Amino acid sequence: MIAIIDYNAGNVRSVLFAMERLGYTAVLTSDPEQIRKADKVIFPGVGEASTTMAYLRSSGMNALIPALTQPVLGICLGMQLMCTHSEENNTPCLGIFPQQVKRFVADGLHKVPHMGWNSLENIRPGAFIPESMQGDYVYFVHSYYVEEGPYTIAQSHHILPFSAAMQKDNFFATQFHPEKSGRVGEAVLQHFLKL
Amino acid sequence: MVAKRIIPCLDIKDGRTVKGVNFVNLRDAGDPVELGKLYSDQGADELVFLDITATHEKRKTLSALARDIARNLNIPFTIGGGISALEDAHVLLESGADKISVNSAAVKNPSLIDELALHFGSQFVVTAIDAKWTGSDWIVFLSGGRVATERRLMEWAKECQERGAGEILFTSMDHDGTKAGFACEALAALSDQLDIPIIASGGAGSKAHFLEVFTEGKADAALAASIFHFHEIGIPDLKQYLGTHGVPIRL
Numbered sequence: 001m002i003a004i005i006d007y008n009a010g011n012v013r014s015v016l017f018a019m020e021r022l023g024y025t026a027v028l029t030s031d032p033e034q035i036r037k038a039d040k041v042i043f044p045g046v047g048e049a050s051t052t053m054a055y056l057r058s059s060g061m062n063a064l065i066p067a068l069t070q071p072v073l074g075i076c077l078g079m080q081l082m083c084t085h086s087e088e089n090n091t092p093c094l095g096i097f098p099q100q101v102k103r104f105v106a107d108g109l110h111k112v113p114h115m116g117w118n119s120l121e122n123i124r125p126g127a128f129i130p131e132s133m134q135g136d137y138v139y140f141v142h143s144y145y146v147e148e149g150p151y152t153i154a155q156s157h158h159i160l161p162f163s164a165a166m167q168k169d170n171f172f173a174t175q176f177h178p179e180k181s182g183r184v185g186e187a188v189l190q191h192f193l194k195l
Numbered sequence: 196m197v198a199k200r201i202i203p204c205l206d207i208k209d210g211r212t213v214k215g216v217n218f219v220n221l222r223d224a225g226d227p228v229e230l231g232k233l234y235s236d237q238g239a240d241e242l243v244f245l246d247i248t249a250t251h252e253k254r255k256t257l258s259a260l261a262r263d264i265a266r267n268l269n270i271p272f273t274i275g276g277g278i279s280a281l282e283d284a285h286v287l288l289e290s291g292a293d294k295i296s297v298n299s300a301a302v303k304n305p306s307l308i309d310e311l312a313l314h315f316g317s318q319f320v321v322t323a324i325d326a327k328w329t330g331s332d333w334i335v336f337l338s339g340g341r342v343a344t345e346r347r348l349m350e351w352a353k354e355c356q357e358r359g360a361g362e363i364l365f366t367s368m369d370h371d372g373t374k375a376g377f378a379c380e381a382l383a384a385l386s387d388q389l390d391i392p393i394i395a396s397g398g399a400g401s402k403a404h405f406l407e408v409f410t411e412g413k414a415d416a417a418l419a420a421s422i423f424h425f426h427e428i429g430i431p432d433l434k435q436y437l438g439t440h441g442v443p444i445r446l
Contacts, residue, residue, distance in 0.1 A: 013291040017266045047316055106390035110197075111415060113361055115316055115392050117198040117240055117445040137198060137445040139271060141318040141361075145197075158197055180271045180293065182235070 004037035018179035045077030052090035079173035159185035200416035246276030265291025312359025374400025379412035386413035
């Protein structure tokens with residue numbers, strides 16, 4: 001069973017629909033027991049960092065998520081909240097990835113939010129995203145980004161190179177939305193689900 | 196580098212597409228989901244569904260449609276048409292819509308943009324602006340272009356950005372339906388003066404027009420309806436053409 005963490009965030013339903021399209025059974029849940037017992041956990045997210053972290057703290061999810069031992073996939077804001085700290089309203093996050101989340105600064109040539117399809121580059125050999133996806137386009141919507149770091153397994157470039165995907169132990173994360181990234185995105189989800 | 200986006204726009208009435216004519220290879224061209232899927236398979240980067248239903252059943256049919264689209268499509272989509280309250284937007288988000296577009300309601304009540312951005316995030320809020328060149332400036336129009344306002348395009352677009360809109364969808368009423376090209380000059384000015392992405396709409400008639408709107412017009416995305424619906428331009432062919440002309444595009 002796949003648990004999609006249901007919290008105060010936008011468009012979690014799209015992730016559920018993507019699971020259904022791929023033939024998996026998934027539940028939207030905020031029940032700690034159900035999340036703990038799931039084979040896989042997806043931590044989706046569209047929203048703002050500080051209100052989301054406040055919600056996670058109030059529900060005890062801030063302790064639960066980093067303690068999970070099964071494969072966990074953070075998506076978009078989910079990935080950012082797995083980092084140490086976000087510049088978005090100066091928010092301490094879950095600290096799974098020792099990374100800072102920073103705001104893109106529009107430079108006249110590049111728009112903020114970074115919105116649309118961008119390519120995956122420098123995919124690290126052996127990562128959960130196969131190297132064959134090098135150059136493939138995936139869908140992003142975000143104004144904050146995770147710097148490149150030791151756990152970055154793929155990067156994209158907008159104003160500067162940033163982490164498109166990360167991986168550490170049982171924690172996996174994508175800044176892009178695999179559930180909105182066409183066939184490429186579905187393949188990324190498949191790779192995670194088959195771990 | 197982020198790719199320029201090609202966005203087919205589908206007009207919806209009572210849950211059915213109204214311009215989706217002449218699709219021999221579709222079982223039901225009036226089905227927004229089936230038509231949307233076809234475009235998605237052809238390489239559309241995003242879809243816009245514009246609801247023109249004017250009945251009290253609207254909210255219900257529109258959320259059912261959003262759910263149906265979200266269930267079946269794996270690319271982002273925007274729903275627009277008559278959204279005037281936070282609750283309308285909330286229902287659509289819950290149903291799986293990635294973005295909503297607001298137009299007249301935002302002009303009448305600009306703080307709607309602030310509220311939407313605050314509750315659902317800027318990425319969820321597209322502000323659609325219809326404007327017409329009056330000889331000295333671009334004037335914003337309401338209600339599908341029937342009612343002129345006091346607002347000027349550039350000022351209003353900037354205000355939308357400041358209030359938290361995530362994108363501007365600008366339709367030039369002078370160009371819409373002409374198939375003579377997009378309003379590149381105005382689009383470039385918008386793109387230069389705003390930080391958020393600009394979606395160009397109105398005037399697409401040839402592949403060269405798309406090339407123009409992405410180069411001279413500096414648009415981030417281009418929206419069109421009839422040229423796609425009537426097979427005048429195929430999306431794969433268009434994207435190939437743009438790619439060979441150096442436009443960053445998802446192929």
